[in-house]
Amino acid sequence: MCMTRMSDVVSETPEDVPIEIRPMKAFPLIKDLVTDVSWNYEVAEKIKPINGPEEKNWEFNQMEADRIQHFRECIECFLCQNTCHVLRDHELFDDFAGPRNLVRLAQFEMHPLDTEDRIPEIKKDFGVEYCNITRCCTEVCPAGINITDDAIIPLKERIVDRYYDPIKMVWRKITGKKLRT
Numbered sequence: 623m624c625m626t627r628m629s630d631v632v633s634e635t636p637e638d639v640p641i642e643i644r645p646m647k648a649f650p651l652i653k654d655l656v657t658d659v660s661w662n663y664e665v666a667e668k669i670k671p672i673n674g675p676e677e678k679n680w681e682f683n684q685m686e687a688d689r690i691q692h693f694r695e696c697i698e699c700f701l702c703q704n705t706c707h708v709l710r711d712h713e714l715f716d717d718f719a720g721p722r723n724l725v726r727l728a729q730f731e732m733h734p735l736d737t738e739d740r741i742p743e744i745k746k747d748f749g750v751e752y753c754n755i756t757r758c759c760t761e762v763c764p765a766g767i768n769i770t771d772d773a774i775i776p777l778k779e780r781i782v783d784r785y786y787d788p789i790k791m792v793w794r795k796i797t798g799k800k801l802r803t
Contacts (some may be wrong), residue, residue, distance in 0.1 A: 623684075638747065643655065645657050646659075646700065646704040648703055648706070649700075649703075649704070659700050662698075662703060662722060662770065665719050665720070665748075666723055668747070669727055669740070670743070672730050672733050672735075672738065673736060673737050674735040675685065675735060681698045682734040682735060683734075686734040689772075690732055690734075692767060692768075692772060693725050693726070693729035693772075693773065695766070695767055696722065696725055696726075696765055696767060699764060700722060701757075701762040701763065701764065702720070702721035702762060703721060703722050705758045706721055706753075706758065707756065707758070708753065718749035718754060719747075719749060719750075721753075721770075724744075724748065724753070724777060725773045727740060727748060728772070728773035728774070728776060731744070731780070741780055741781060741784050745784075745785065750774065750778055751778070751781070753770075753774050753778070754774065755770055755774070757770045758772075
């Protein structure tokens with residue numbers, strides 16, 4: 623949508639076929655093609671920011687820097703949110719943060735110097751379990767972010783590691799340590 627030139631669409635469309643332009647379906651229509659995407663910003667405000675060392679001379683390797691920088695390439699067009707069936711078709715806005723906000727969570731959660739623990743909130747408040755890995759969000763991302771494989775699946779893996787790993791469950795029983803839920 624935001625990266626498509628109409629001249630390309632016209633040249634690729636047969637003359638007798640009309641070109642349809644519609645507003646995003648997942649969000650309330652304001653007027654014409656304009657939709658109210660403010661919900662996305664309200665959810666983003668609930669995400670805890672990076673909590674790193676006080677000194678800003680952070681050092682980490684290039685691979686770690688590239689991984690989190692990739693998430694910052696998001697242009698917030700919200701096409702991933704619009705194509706996500708959990709939001710668009712099932713309207714689970716109260717239960718699921720959507721792909722864009724999961725990318726933001728992954729960006730912070732995977733930061734090498736971040737000390738904030740967001741895993742309980744990712745599981746409980748942001749609804750990562752609702753994503754069933756259809757990869758539709760990745761397919762529509764004009765910035766080329768591999769949302770599913772680089773953000774959502776690693777977040778799901780962290781949830782599973784923390785809450786459902788049988789070896790860790792046994793270890794917690796032996797040591798008497800409790801999970802933060």
